[in-house]
Amino acid sequence: MKEIKDIVKAYEEAVHQNKHAALATVVHVEGSSYRRPGARMLITEDGSLTGAISGGCLEGDALRKALLVMAENRTMLVTYDTNDEDDAKLGLGLGCNGIIQVLIEPINKQDPINPIQLLKASTEKRQQTVLITLFSLEDRKAQQPGTCLLFYKNGIFIANHPTLQDVLLTDAKNALENKTTSFKNYITSTENITAFIEHIKPAISLVIVGAGNDVMPLAEMAAILGWEITIVDGRANYAKTERFPSACQVLVSKPEDVLKQLTIDEQTVFALMTHNYNYDMAMLKELVSRNVVYIGLLGPKKKRDRIIDELKDNGLTLTEEQLATIHGPVGLDIGAETSEEIALSIVAEIKTVLSGKKGEQLKDSRDTIHSRTAIVVEKTTIDKNE
16 A cells, blocks of 8 residues: 555656656566566656566566657556576566566546546545456557556446446456455457456554554554554653654543544554553453454563453453454564564564464465465456347
8 A cells, every 4th residue: 555655646746747657567477476466666757666566677677668658658568577597588687487467557647537546546545445457468469458447335436448347347346345356357259358356455554552652663663664553642741743743643542532533444453552551451441342453462471361351350251253363462573672673573463464474484484475376367258249
């Protein structure tokens, strides 16, 4: 989400300076690559780059292709085959052993639903969205439809594609309902189009309960990642916006009133760091009754166990599912000592939990870094006469 927001911001600045721009999107990958489908990069006519489609290997060539796209005002699908051991053939030195499809689209600032406007609309509210990008693997010289549909719960932005419009909308609804990203191949009597149906989650919302000095590095680190930060504390002299300039909001509140002021969704996580036992316990009591996916509790195991026991003594017995959401002591075991190191361990654990990972060293993993299941393309034949 941060990359998308950065691209939107960079594009608006380019428009202000009357610069032409193009959007490069990784739309399909076979095998290994540094970035996966959905990675994006904005290129302006003066060579400025925002975002990334690789570890730096493809960007130079993509820049050259993007300048051509802007000059001809024509969308281009570019294939990078890094399976070839003769890296000198491309002059890229990739060594990723994959085939990467990158769609480069010129951005027409007069078009109210150009790709950047669709990306912008996907970030304006805390909502899950589905973005569909169309391209033709069968005929790269044919007109490439590009980014054409944004779907969310209460609205639709859609470009004109009379043949596929109904099926695209149906597949977008299914993707939003199932929260899945997929690829589909639509075959009609006149065209063979592949769709990258991308489910986009809102940014992670980190609610830090506590406004002490040790919280500052965590707020700063989360801000670098593009997370939305809320600071909560009962002490007005600590919970100040000037102490946490990167926070979206700073609340002075009693524990029982905090959740009334927040919107909680599947991307909302909490870190309890007040150093006040009673405040943390009261806050935890409020949270476990809500559908919160992660609750980090600063302090030793005995603090966590004592709070759980006291809640039980007061008639609140936590289920196994509720207990599983409580991470105390908070953070991954990286040998953290300073507040900055503790912040790093907390951020890493939150990312691990939300990604469904184990937090192990990559060298010990028996699986690939990125799942390969996304390269499966479902074929759909469409009869225009229906």
